[in-house]
Amino acid sequence: MKRVKLYLVLGLLGMIPILISGCLGGSMSGPQALFTAAPDEQVIPFTANFDGTLSYDEAGKIVSYTWDFGDGTVGHGPVTAHVYKEDGVYKVKLTVVDNRGMSSESTMTVQALNPPPKAKFSYSPKSEFKGKYIVGASEWITFDASDSTDDGEIVSYNWNFGDGHTDTGKVVKHRYLWPGTYNVVLTVTDNDGGKTSYVQQVTILGGPPCNADIDENGDAISGWTWSK
Amino acid sequence: MMRPPTPTPKTEKGEMMKGLVAVVGLVLLLGVVASAGGLELFAGAGPGGAALDDINAKITLFNHIIADLNETPTIDGNVPLIPNLGSGITYQAGERFWVTDSFAVGGKLEYFRTETSTSGSYVESDETSKIAIDLGCSFIGFVLAGQFNFFSYGLTIGVHGGIGYYYSGFTTSITFQMPSSYPPISLYPQEGEGHYNTQSLGFEAGISFGYQLSEWLGLTADITYRALTAPTITDAHGTGLDLDGDGTAERIDLSGISVQFGVSLAIQLPL
Numbered sequence: 321m322k323r324v325k326l327y328l329v330l331g332l333l334g335m336i337p338i339l340i341s342g343c344l345g346g347s348m349s350g351p352q353a354l355f356t357a358a359p360d361e362q363v364i365p366f367t368a369n370f371d372g373t374l375s376y377d378e379a380g381k382i383v384s385y386t387w388d389f390g391d392g393t394v395g396h397g398p399v400t401a402h403v404y405k406e407d408g409v410y411k412v413k414l415t416v417v418d419n420r421g422m423s424s425e426s427t428m429t430v431q432a433l434n435p436p437p438k439a440k441f442s443y444s445p446k447s448e449f450k451g452k453y454i455v456g457a458s459e460w461i462t463f464d465a466s467d468s469t470d471d472g473e474i475v476s477y478n479w480n481f482g483d484g485h486t487d488t489g490k491v492v493k494h495r496y497l498w499p500g501t502y503n504v505v506l507t508v509t510d511n512d513g514g515k516t517s518y519v520q521q522v523t524i525l526g527g528p529p530c531n532a533d534i535d536e537n538g539d540a541i542s543g544w545t546w547s548k
Numbered sequence: 549m550m551r552p553p554t555p556t557p558k559t560e561k562g563e564m565m566k567g568l569v570a571v572v573g574l575v576l577l578l579g580v581v582a583s584a585g586g587l588e589l590f591a592g593a594g595p596g597g598a599a600l601d602d603i604n605a606k607i608t609l610f611n612h613i614i615a616d617l618n619e620t621p622t623i624d625g626n627v628p629l630i631p632n633l634g635s636g637i638t639y640q641a642g643e644r645f646w647v648t649d650s651f652a653v654g655g656k657l658e659y660f661r662t663e664t665s666t667s668g669s670y671v672e673s674d675e676t677s678k679i680a681i682d683l684g685c686s687f688i689g690f691v692l693a694g695q696f697n698f699f700s701y702g703l704t705i706g707v708h709g710g711i712g713y714y715y716s717g718f719t720t721s722i723t724f725q726m727p728s729s730y731p732p733i734s735l736y737p738q739e740g741e742g743h744y745n746t747q748s749l750g751f752e753a754g755i756s757f758g759y760q761l762s763e764w765l766g767l768t769a770d771i772t773y774r775a776l777t778a779p780t781i782t783d784a785h786g787t788g789l790d791l792d793g794d795g796t797a798e799r800i801d802l803s804g805i806s807v808q809f810g811v812s813l814a815i816q817l818p819l
Contacts, residue, residue: 349601349608352605352608352612353734354609354734356730356732356733356734357732357734359732374613374616378608414734426734
């Protein structure tokens with residue numbers, strides 16, 4: 321009799337795995353939207369390629385793919401492309417719907433970058449000497465950044481003359497008191513905050529500046545020395 | 549300068565301690581009451597499961613990405629898919645007092661943990677991308693339960709049910725370096741390590757089997773269904789668990805079945 325009871329216990333215990341497998345059965349799952357974007361960051365204008373074929377549905381079949389490109393336009397299909405012409409940050413959304421009417425969304429950010437401005441300047445006067453341009457010391461030089469361009473508008477021009485002096489403006493004047501070669505840096509900023517710098521060397525020839533003593537009336541030099 | 553403690557964790561800790569003290573006190577009280585009659589101590593362990601639907605949905609998502617990386621011809625390497633999270637071992641120990649020959653009340657401590665992981669790497673030109681995902685989920689519960697035996701003929705068969713207070717935890721350790729040639733993807737495993745916790749009430753019910761080997765020693769087997777969900781699980785900063793970075797916190801559903809095999813020790817303590 322005891323053996324019968326033991327078999328009964330073992331029989332009941334044998335039902336346990338069946339119960340577990342039945343109760344832990346997976347719940348009804350819907351589709352999952354998933355996509356790639358290439359590129360997801362680029363200077364405008366550019367074409368972004370979107371691939372939603374990674375989306376899946378464990379218990380059904382995806383029957384529609386709808387894209388919201390974030391700029392007011394939409395697209396359809398598992399694979400698509402879109403041209404971004406205006407700079408900005410766009411939230412791209414893919415919505416997939418399966419044959420049971422269940423849906424899923426996935427989003428991703430695409431950054432359409434502002435093209436930076438092009439910086440360029442010229443200066444005058446200058447003379448050609450042994451294959452390169454030179455300017456005399458203490459001579460006033462006009463720096464002109466009118467050749468700089470942008471798809472929008474350049475809102476600031478910043479100059480660094482390489483001798484410790486700076487200035488702002490599209491056209492500026494500056495003179496060097498000491499001979500040497502100076503790196504002049506022009507940095508332009510456009511209306512979207514894009515910045516570009518342009519460097520050009522300016523060669524200054526001539527003697528060092530002269531420190532002169534001028535008399536009380538200001539009409540005669542009473543003495544002078546060369547600075548070192 | 550010392551930063552003052554934030555009030556939320558302190559409050560939660562206080563509530564946790566209150567709950568713990570209350571449950572342990574009740575269990576001890578039952579033990580005292582049991583000294584007037586039949587006291588039974590029991591302990592056991594066995595396989596258990598937890599649904600964890602949200603988490604397993606994310607694991608399925610990660611596996612789709614891993615499978616796609618495995619199949620990308622320009623990328624060398626094969627990372628094993630992540631097994632679903634949910635299976636583990638449940639441990640329990642407690643005591644019950646037989647108010648009548650067929651009805652008992654008592655309390656028990658229950659612990660369950662489940663883990664899953666994968667690791668590997670992808671190689672592309674001179675770039676190596678490391679993949680390592682470790683996820684773990686556990687709970688410890690303090691359960692007040694009753695049991696009614698409706699069949700007793702050597703073998704006893706009964707039903708049991710109870711209410712418990714559960715402390716649940718979830719740990720993540722994720723390294724997911726996407727090969728640079730793979731295009732940016734809308735969802736992917738969020739890298740980093742995390743420790744998330746929550747507390748909640750749960751219920752359980754099931755069938756109990758017992759077989760007395762001697763007057764004081766018996767074998768037990770329980771099949772128990774546990775209803776336990778933790779809608780929000782957060783880390784120390786109050787941030788919810790978001791495995792795939794979709795901005796939605798994952799829900800932890802620890803409901804499931806456990807099977808316990810154990811021994812019971814009957815103690816008769818006449819007053």
